[in-house]
Amino acid sequence: MFKLESKNVDVFYGSSQALKNVNIEIQNNTVTALIGPSGCGKSTYLRLFNRMNDLIDGIKIDGQVLIDGQDIYAKGVNVDILRKRVGMVFQKPNPFPKTIFENVAYGLRVNGVKDENFIRERVETSIKQVVLWDEVKDKMKRSAFELSGGQQQRLCIARAMAIEPSIILMDEPTSALDPISTSKIEELIHELKSKFTIVIVTHNMQQAARVSDKTAFFYLGELVEYGETKQIFTNPKQEKTQNYITGRFG
Amino acid sequence: MLSSTVTSLTVLLIVVFLFKEGVGVFDKTAMEEGFVIAINKNNPVDKLSSEQIKNIYDQKIISWEEVGGKKDSIFLFRVDDISNFYTDEQIGENFEMLPYRLSSLVDSFPGVIAFFPEKYLDKNFKGKKLEADKVTLAEFFGGEEWFPTAHPSAQLGVKPLILGTLWVSLGAILLALPLALAAAIYMSEIAKERVRRIMKPLIELLAGIPSVVYGFFGLVVIVPLIQSTFGVAVGETGLAGSIILGIMALPTIITISEDAMRNTPRAMKEASLALGASKWQTIYRVVIPHSISGISAGAILGIGRAIGETMAVLMVTGNAAVIPHGILEPMRTIPATIAAELGEAPNGGLHYKALFALGCVLFIITLFLNLTVEFISNRKKAHKH
Numbered sequence A: 001m002f003k004l005e006s007k008n009v010d011v012f013y014g015s016s017q018a019l020k021n022v023n024i025e026i027q028n029n030t031v032t033a034l035i036g037p038s039g040c041g042k043s044t045y046l047r048l049f050n051r052m053n054d055l056i057d058g059i060k061i062d063g064q065v066l067i068d069g070q071d072i073y074a075k076g077v078n079v080d081i082l083r084k085r086v087g088m089v090f091q092k093p094n095p096f097p098k099t100i101f102e103n104v105a106y107g108l109r110v111n112g113v114k115d116e117n118f119i120r121e122r123v124e125t126s127i128k129q130v131v132l133w134d135e136v137k138d139k140m141k142r143s144a145f146e147l148s149g150g151q152q153q154r155l156c157i158a159r160a161m162a163i164e165p166s167i168i169l170m171d172e173p174t175s176a177l178d179p180i181s182t183s184k185i186e187e188l189i190h191e192l193k194s195k196f197t198i199v200i201v202t203h204n205m206q207q208a209a210r211v212s213d214k215t216a217f218f219y220l221g222e223l224v225e226y227g228e229t230k231q232i233f234t235n236p237k238q239e240k241t242q243n244y245i246t247g248r249f250g
Numbered sequence B: 001m002l003s004s005t006v007t008s009l010t011v012l013l014i015v016v017f018l019f020k021e022g023v024g025v026f027d028k029t030a031m032e033e034g035f036v037i038a039i040n041k042n043n044p045v046d047k048l049s050s051e052q053i054k055n056i057y058d059q060k061i062i063s064w065e066e067v068g069g070k071k072d073s074i075f076l077f078r079v080d081d082i083s084n085f086y087t088d089e090q091i092g093e094n095f096e097m098l099p100y101r102l103s104s105l106v107d108s109f110p111g112v113i114a115f116f117p118e119k120y121l122d123k124n125f126k127g128k129k130l131e132a133d134k135v136t137l138a139e140f141f142g143g144e145e146w147f148p149t150a151h152p153s154a155q156l157g158v159k160p161l162i163l164g165t166l167w168v169s170l171g172a173i174l175l176a177l178p179l180a181l182a183a184a185i186y187m188s189e190i191a192k193e194r195v196r197r198i199m200k201p202l203i204e205l206l207a208g209i210p211s212v213v214y215g216f217f218g219l220v221v222i223v224p225l226i227q228s229t230f231g232v233a234v235g236e237t238g239l240a241g242s243i244i245l246g247i248m249a250l251p252t253i254i255t256i257s258e259d260a261m262r263n264t265p266r267a268m269k270e271a272s273l274a275l276g277a278s279k280w281q282t283i284y285r286v287v288i289p290h291s292i293s294g295i296s297a298g299a300i301l302g303i304g305r306a307i308g309e310t311m312a313v314l315m316v317t318g319n320a321a322v323i324p325h326g327i328l329e330p331m332r333t334i335p336a337t338i339a340a341e342l343g344e345a346p347n348g349g350l351h352y353k354a355l356f357a358l359g360c361v362l363f364i365i366t367l368f369l370n371l372t373v374e375f376i377s378n379r380k381k382a383h384k385h
């Protein structure tokens, strides 16, 4: 059984189609990169897995999206519970206007965790996992806005991990960051792979090549090619993929 | 540039005028002009405050002992009572003997206190004329009664009016805030764009209804409703004012809070939802904290509007200038007092100046509220970056 799976997925924003018949199967504990030119539907596809698209007026989703073999768009699925299993990191760091501690504790609190000791432990472990602990351990009570962009983004990853999801979705998590913060997050992705299934959208070809096991190339809402990252970058089967990764368009 | 200078200058002039007239009240005496109050020359009392004078004439004070004098009981004498003591001949056809008679009358009763026009004061008056004190700040803010046309001494205690204003406004905000918040949350977070586009102008329309119309509505609907619901004798109460003002403050609070809530970054709401928070948890834990300064600014501006509102309040609160003990009593607010009394106050007189002083008090209250809003929104900016 696959961890994540989409079967014949079509997505429409009103009358315009953003995804056309997308089929992908993703193994447990792997990193999958979604690449493609701007507007090709990467974010739309990524956001199918935590039903983030549900918030958009006039969206229509056909086909099946499965997590652990279960259709997450089936009737009776509790979206709030689903989202506890699927963490998400956004393009721009988006901490809450709360303290560093409360940012990471947020997911636990909204899920009804009351045990303060447990919360403190989980917050600390999560922040250590994203290698931020030494930088923030003395200012847990300060506003998260006082951190640098790179620190904020790592905090957001810690926040997503604190509720121990099994899947983490990342939408261009390093696009707003400097090279040093970027490489820290890439290292992190490597380490997290043993515990999580990660899907990452990126515009950075080297990044996709460095961090991912599999790569999916989207073009105009269609999945053009999906396969081993090494194969996609060294020996793509499709001409469009070849043109894109060599920078001839996109 | 020019127009803003002109505006500032005009506002400044108005404020200066308001305060110049208002402060003038402390240069006046509370005693009716052209009248004297006289007592027996052996009476050790030299001064009476306006409240004491009033209590003496209301016979709440009946012994000189209570105001620092001897054990004599007080004998109240008004000029009309003169015929009880002297015949018409003794007074004279044109009252030519009246000054002399008054003088000897005051001289012969040790406990007397006499109140009569200054023109009847004898040249060799044998009694003691009480010096009238100027109105003091303590009397103005500490006095418990507002009765500026009282004889012989006006009562200028603004406490009942300030308390009335605060009760009515506080009630208004307590009623309006939950409703306005609910409406703002509905419009910014729940309603579809189409619904919002219909609701928003409707709510703004509420702000455009003249306050007299609200007053009529209050008088015809709210007042009888309060009367029957709470079984009070009169429905014209502070609560009626609060309800009407609350309705009038709704558009301000809704519009400002809704704007603040809609300014919550989408990314922040998505972050919350992505962590498994429900829509309501997101509203309660992210949207409201993020827009709290906008909400408080809206609430304070709403109170500001309520505090300054005149017409509707005048129509429904019953306007009793007594210290209120609960929201179900008739009350009188500062603006309503000014509106109702200014027309009858002789220009430049004590009453007139006292109303201006009330205007100053109102101005200071609203200025304070506006500065609070300013402070809150500045702090918000500083907090963001």
Ligand SMILES: Nc1ncnc2c1ncn2[C@@H]1O[C@H](COP(=O)(O)OP(=O)(O)OP(=O)(O)O)[C@@H](O)[C@H]1O
Residues within 6 Å of the ligand: A013, A018, A036, A037, A038, A039, A040, A041, A042, A043, A044, A045, A056
């Ligand atoms: N909320 C929306 N309403 C209408 N159309 C949308 C919406 N979001 C995305 N689209 C459209 O769907 C298509 C795919 O958008 P999507 O955001 O998935 O692209 P993307 O591959 O993530 O692009 P980028 O690399 O620029 O982030 C685009 O044509 C876009 O205009």
Ligand SMILES: [Mg+2]
Residues within 6 Å of the ligand: A042, A043, A044, A171, A201
């Ligand atoms: Mg995108």
